[in-house]
Amino acid sequence: MSFSITMILAIVIVFGILVLVHELGHFITAKLTGMRVDEFAIGFGPKLAGFKYGETLYSIRAIPLGGFNKIAGMEPDDKSAGDRAYWAKPVWQRMIVIVAGAAMNILLAYVLIAAILFTSGIQTPVKEAALGGVIDQKPAAMAGLKKGDIIIAINGEKIATWQQFAAKIKVSDGKVLQVQYLRDGKKAMTNLIPEYDKTAKQAMAGVVAATTHTPVSFASSLVLAAKQVVYITYTMIAAIFGMIMGTVHADLAGPIGVATIIGQAAEIGIQSVLNIMILLSINLGIINLLPIPALDGGHFFTLFIEALRGRPLSPELMRRSQFVGFALLLILMFFATAQDFSRLFG
Structure with missing residues (x-):
């Protein structure tokens, strides 16, 4: 399919907001728990502009897809931040920072659903x-x-x-x-x-x-939005579990497939794009919490083990698990992208 300017803009904006909100969750909780955040960036790639406020550099990067934040001491060998380093904080605080990204994605979906219900009512x-x-x-x-x-x-x-x-x-x-x-x-x-x-x-x-x-009142929109988030989350978790168990066909969508879906929604209208953003935001939150090394869920799992043992896992074991996690993600990405091409050209 060909992509119009409107479709391309929709794809960039949706991907950008989803990743940016995710990183914002890590950023806010890192600040609240006293960690030193060296940089919070909008986008990736070469820096186009930036300013420093306090100890944090706020920058705009060339590739407008998402963003990142650099928290001092994410690597155990980094001793520059002292007691404000990530690794120096209590396990429970590090757990909060790790899950905050996924939590923000779920919160974004909730806010969008509530806003749509309140402004547009229920469309039957x-x-x-x-x-x-x-x-x-x-x-x-x-x-x-x-x-x-x-x-x-x-x-x-x-x-x-x-x-x-x-x-x-x-x-x-x-x-x-x-x-x-x-x-x-x-x-x-x-x-x-x-x-x-x-x-x-x-x-x-x-x-x-x-x-x-x-029409839906403001109070009702908050209650209905919570119910919808719970329902969508349950449905997605059940589907993931079904794929793992082999009872549900593993029909995955990679970046190309997701971009195509967003582009098609953009052809229909803004509310269709918002509906897709809601589903993708919840999906991103759930996927990130899976206990796979290299994902937030894998990181959280190692912190949970650290809490039980009373001491962190060895750096060598962490590096090996990260390598395995990245390998699994690359295989999954290859499989999903192959399905994308099959749908587009098969």
């Missing part, structure tokens, strides 16, 4: 097959369908609900569908040819359902 698809949006350059748009059209029949078969319409489209890849619809109360006819979407793994027409709006 209408019963009839009414088009709430039509994406440019997609089959429905090329067939002349527009927002507000109501699908009433396909190939002479009556369509009464959105579910019936979606079911017809889903299994009609490459087929010519004779679509009868209502526009401003007048009947019209067009031919629609759904196309197979490799990301969704089904035929699609490039439309979204019309919805009804139910």
Whole structure:
């Protein structure tokens, strides 16, 4: 698929915010626990600009994807920060700093859900097959369908609900569908040819359902957002566990696949991008807490062992575990990227 400027901007902004918020969690808790933070950067690569406030350098880097912060004493051999070094702090404080990144990703998702509920209310698809949006350059748009059209029949078969319409489209890849619809109360006819979407793994027409709006109070939005975060988190953890146990197909998306999903959401609108950001933010938080060396969860696990033993693991063992962790991540990334290319070009 080709990427427009809007899609590219959406991809950069979403990736940037997710990683930046994650690093901000580490930064804030490091400061609160008295650790010395030498640098907090927005982006990666060569430094474009920066200023020093107190002991911390705040910089903007050339590659606008996420950011990082440099906490003194993350390496046990670094003695420059004295009792303000990361390694010199109590285990429980280091644990807080490590999990804070994932916690901020979960918090971001919660805030976004609450904001959407409060500002937009609950959107419920209408019963009839009414088009709430039509994406440019997609089959429905090329067939002349527009927002507000109501699908009433396909190939002479009556369509009464959105579910019936979606079911017809889903299994009609490459087929010519004779679509009868209502526009401003007048009947019209067009031919629609759904196309197979490799990301969704089904035929699609490039439309979204019309919805009804139910207002949500501020207090209700906070409660409903918490319930949604819990539900999404539970669903994702269950899926990960299922993949590990082999009961769920390991259908992974790497950076290319995620970028494609964000780009497709950008074609629909800002709320679709926010919905994808919510899912990705929770996913990033969960993945980072897996007990795999080189991830925050692996780091937390070694701190947990240190708390039980009363002393840290040896530097050599830590280096070896980090090497194994990076190797596992590279293998997983290769597998996910291979699936991305399979979906795009297979």
